[in-house]
Amino acid sequence: MYVAVKGGELAIDAAHAWLDDARRGDTSVAELSLAQIHEQLSLSVDRVMSEGSLYDPDLAALAIKQARGDMIEAIFLIRAYRTTLPRFGYSAAIETGDMACMRRISATFKDVPGGQVLGPTFDYTHRLLDFKLAAEGGAGSSGSNEPSSPTSGASPDRKPHITEFLNKDGLIEEAVTSNETPPDLTREPLELPANRALRLQNLTRGDEGFLLGMAYSTQRGYARNHAFVGELRIGTVDVEMDIPELGFTIDIGEITVTECETVNQFKGSKTEPPQFTRGYGLVFGQTERKAISMALVDRALRWKELGEDNVGAPAQDEEFVLSHSDNIQATGFLEHIKLPHYVDFQSELELVRSIRAEAQEYQMQEAVQ
Amino acid sequence: MSDYNFAYLDEQTKRMIRRALLKGIAIPGYQVPFASREMPMPYGWGTGGVQVSAACLTPDDTLKVIDQGADDTTNAVSIRKFFQKTAGMNVTDTTSEASIIQTRHRIPEQPMTVDQILVYQVPIPEPLRFLEPRETETRKMHALEEYGLMHVKLYEDIAQHGQIATAYAYPVKVEGRYVMDPSPIPRFDNPKMEMAAIQLFGAGREQRIYAIPPYTKVASLDFEDYPFEASKAGGECALCGADHTYLDEVIIDDDGGRMFVCSDTDFCESRRAAGHVGTQGAPIKEDAA
Numbered sequence: 001m002y003v004a005v006k007g008g009e010l011a012i013d014a015a016h017a018w019l020d021d022a023r024r025g026d027t028s029v030a031e032l033s034l035a036q037i038h039e040q041l042s043l044s045v046d047r048v049m050s051e052g053s054l055y056d057p058d059l060a061a062l063a064i065k066q067a068r069g070d071m072i073e074a075i076f077l078i079r080a081y082r083t084t085l086p087r088f089g090y091s092a093a094i095e096t097g098d099m100a101c102m103r104r105i106s107a108t109f110k111d112v113p114g115g116q117v118l119g120p121t122f123d124y125t126h127r128l129l130d131f132k133l134a135a136e137g138g139a140g141s142s143g144s145n146e147p148s149s150p151t152s153g154a155s156p157d158r159k160p161h162i163t164e165f166l167n168k169d170g171l172i173e174e175a176v177t178s179n180e181t182p183p184d185l186t187r188e189p190l191e192l193p194a195n196r197a198l199r200l201q202n203l204t205r206g207d208e209g210f211l212l213g214m215a216y217s218t219q220r221g222y223a224r225n226h227a228f229v230g231e232l233r234i235g236t237v238d239v240e241m242d243i244p245e246l247g248f249t250i251d252i253g254e255i256t257v258t259e260c261e262t263v264n265q266f267k268g269s270k271t272e273p274p275q276f277t278r279g280y281g282l283v284f285g286q287t288e289r290k291a292i293s294m295a296l297v298d299r300a301l302r303w304k305e306l307g308e309d310n311v312g313a314p315a316q317d318e319e320f321v322l323s324h325s326d327n328i329q330a331t332g333f334l335e336h337i338k339l340p341h342y343v344d345f346q347s348e349l350e351l352v353r354s355i356r357a358e359a360q361e362y363q364m365q366e367a368v369q
Numbered sequence: 370m371s372d373y374n375f376a377y378l379d380e381q382t383k384r385m386i387r388r389a390l391l392k393g394i395a396i397p398g399y400q401v402p403f404a405s406r407e408m409p410m411p412y413g414w415g416t417g418g419v420q421v422s423a424a425c426l427t428p429d430d431t432l433k434v435i436d437q438g439a440d441d442t443t444n445a446v447s448i449r450k451f452f453q454k455t456a457g458m459n460v461t462d463t464t465s466e467a468s469i470i471q472t473r474h475r476i477p478e479q480p481m482t483v484d485q486i487l488v489y490q491v492p493i494p495e496p497l498r499f500l501e502p503r504e505t506e507t508r509k510m511h512a513l514e515e516y517g518l519m520h521v522k523l524y525e526d527i528a529q530h531g532q533i534a535t536a537y538a539y540p541v542k543v544e545g546r547y548v549m550d551p552s553p554i555p556r557f558d559n560p561k562m563e564m565a566a567i568q569l570f571g572a573g574r575e576q577r578i579y580a581i582p583p584y585t586k587v588a589s590l591d592f593e594d595y596p597f598e599a600s601k602a603g604g605e606c607a608l609c610g611a612d613h614t615y616l617d618e619v620i621i622d623d624d625g626g627r628m629f630v631c632s633d634t635d636f637c638e639s640r641r642a643a644g645h646v647g648t649q650g651a652p653i654k655e656d657a658a
Contacts (some may be wrong), residue, residue: 188404328407341474358531
């Protein structure tokens with residue numbers, strides 16, 4: 001006699017207990033503290049904050065710990081938490097021109113007012129495993145006792161945006177300023193066509209790998225837009241908020257952001273003279289791969305307003321890019337196929353059997369004739 | 370649990386969802402965009418259905434959650450626990466006791482009544498999606514009632530396979546206007562959609578809600594000479610002997626031996642409790658879980 005299997009509930013509880021054990025690993029190894037993750041895996045923390053769309057390094061560190069280092073899982077934890085938070089209001093737009101930069105480079109000019117600042121970059125490291133780091137208790141090369149801060153070493157003097165120098169000669173398109181309230185895709189369903197503000201919002205919380213692939217495809221010829229990094233800057237900016245009860249704006253904290261402005265070639269169109277055009281990327285944390293990718297994809301998506309041809313490249317396709325950039329949506333739908341599908345599969349089985357039976361019958365009739 | 374609002378979502382969000390639901394009820398079969406929230410379970414796990422249920426639940430409700438027709442599949446267990454934890458809901462396995470039933474891939478065998486709500490979890494709400502991937506295009510097609518593409522697809526199925534080769538998520542036309550995806554229920558369940566209960570559909574990832582009011586005409590698409598057929602595996606349930614229910618095929622030994630059992634576990638159990646016995650079943654005892 002067959003007894004239908006019960007016990008989904010027990011299995012889930014047991015799986016969760018095992019997951020807890022697996023997360024902790026060997027208990028003879030010291031447990032990770034959130035401070036350790038925050039301080040020593042700071043680029044992971046930055047990615048979780050940017051794609052989780054929540055600037056809180058401590059919560060991001062917690063999510064990384066809880067997710068066993070699985071970045072998308074950590075991002076998901078942050079998103080699911082973020083969505084429950086009440087909104088007190090909206091900050092003023094941040095002023096990246098006033099950024100205290102720890103890194104600021106331009107690939108288009110050898111020297112610029114404010115100077116080139118390399119900052120803490122992997123760019124010119126030789127990717128050789130540093131076995132000294134494997135030695136436990138090593139203080140590392142800097143040996144600093146001070147907790148590192150994104151601003152330590154940041155230069156306080158104001159650095160102008162480099163693309164503005166091109167603008168003086170009218171060689172680059174005007175960046176249109178607008179005080180229009182941008183749409184909020186976490187509060188309204190994404191509707192297409194999207195304006196640039198909405199596209200940028202989608203891209204900045206999009207999956208780093210997806211954007212990297214999209215941006216890379218433009219470089220390899222799928223809607224090539226000849227991007228130069230006009231400026232890449234990383235540093236802290238003040239966040240200001242207008243408090244109605246006070247009647248004035250106060251500084252409520254500072255955040256680290258990465259901003260990339262690309263300078264792209266443009267041959268001109270019927271209405272526009274030949275000039276350089278812009279792509280823009282702005283991402284929470286020190287996340288320059290993503291910020292550059294974002295700028296390239298942003299530029300590729302602007303083909304219509306610039307009067308360029310649609311060459312049918314994926315990166316030009318707004319609906320394609322915006323609908324598939326979110327890794328929480330993507331991973332959910334992808335992984336859901338491991339949930340039970342007995343019923344659908346059963347109906348497919350019946351269908352295949354019935355089609356086969358029909359075909360067989362037909363063949364037999366043919367043979368008889 | 371006091372950290373979260375009743376049924377997890379805040380009241381503003383519920384209000385937004387309820388507005389979408391009312392619009393959906395007012396325009397049967399029309400997909401209403403709504404600002405779906407990130408939920409504490411992944412997209413694809415029923416976030417749309419969970420949001421719709423959360424917006425409908427009151428403390429007096431009794432909730433039933435099924436997946437593949439069964440109350441004890443892992444994800445049904447998980448969603449039921451979620452509402453027990455965040456809303457302290459009364460839950461039941463019994464179809465007739467529930468005021469709200471959240472389902473994935475099935476409609477209960479027992480006819481539903483006017484005082485019940487059936488909430489479907491929907492992966493891809495757009496019936497035209499696999500014929501036209503662009504949302505901007507499909508919305509236009511619905512607006513213009515331009516469903517020729519779908520009929521061509523069904524015609525091609527017949528030309529190629531001798532029958533319409535869609536076994537689940539079989540498209541329907543609601544009240545003579547909108548072509549609608551009934552969610553991936555087997556086509557066996559399609560005729561049940563003309564029912565007394567309110568049917569609500571939630572697609573979280575795709576940010577769409579749609580609905581069928583009670584006693585609305587729901588016609589499965591077909592041709593005069595190839596009428597729609599609600600198919601299922603032949604034979605009867607090995608446990609309760611029912612020959613009119615949707616059956617799951619279960620492989621029971623290493624030689625691929627198999628048996629067929631009701632996919633609706635509550636229906637099967639109630640039949641066995643009433644004394645029906647299938648070829649491999651035993652009468653169920655009163656206290657059996």
